[in-house]
């Protein structure tokens with residue numbers, strides 16, 4: 001079974017290894033139409049100065065954004081693809097191309113602070129190395145009112161040759177003012193088997209590992225720079241808790257060694273899947289390796305606990321950024337999750 005840390009750091013792996021190779025987009029069937037459209041727009045000189053790529057975020061989207069940026073700065077594109085060998089391509093690959101200004105996705109940050117946007121903008125004004133300055137913002141729905149306003153001024157009157165490339169998944173959470181200034185390109189949703197196929201072809205893993213990678217690849221869930229997250233041990237710990245094996249808190253070790261925001265996101269990712277299995281509904285893309293644990297959780301909880309557990313997990317996620325008493329908050333969560341009185345307690349706080 002594939003449970004090594006390579007999976008946990010998959011986003012980092014994808015960004016470092018995959019995006020420099022245009023083949024990673026060629027393997028993403030669900031992005032082919034969008035890429036062809038972008039290529040036509042670039043060819044006709046009609047790429048909107050504020051482009052919003054709207055679709056499922058994750059490693060393939062990051063690869064698309066990066067490949068598009070390189071296509072724009074490449075000195076001699078080959079049949080619509082970045083050549084990979086010119087000076088601009090090589091500098092971009094090393095992350096040292098001076099006119100690419102990037103605000104990467106960060107699972108830890110629900111909001112983009114205004115200072116972050118200001119320094120991004122300042123940087124974009126400072127350098128003018130090639131034909132075009134690129135400002136890349138991933139998961140642009142993270143803009144809050146202040147940072148959104150700071151960016152808005154620039155979007156309303158874009159400086160010469162400044163190109164904005166943004167990605168979004170939850171477009172309804174994007175500030176309307178920002179949304180109205182960006183031209184949206186809707187990307188097709190990938191089917192689970194397409195995503196698994198993409199992982200198989202791009203990093204050459206076996207089918208079972210590819211299934212897991214497709215399921216877990218969610219920038220709001222797993223931070224690629226977090227190598228210690230062992231999702232399988234974390235899941236198994238919940239199963240053992242729910243089934244009441246051993247002393248109540250003995251299985252908690254994997255939860256205590258996982259950063260709480262990561263733990264919170266994983267539990268919130270897992271719980272709707274458990275509820276669907278409990279109700280006998282299909283779950284698209286559920287990895288076979290994960291199915292037994294999910295089914296045992298589905299058997300351990302009743303339907304009346306569904307909302308209460310969900311509410312409790314959301315509360316835990318809200319507390320997760322708080323530095324005080326991390327162990328205590330994890331233990332309280334664990335105790336609540338195995339408490340049969342939970343639904344009543346949640347209803348009458």
Ligand SMILES: [Zn+2]
Nearest residue numbers: 074083086089
């Ligand atoms: Zn090139």
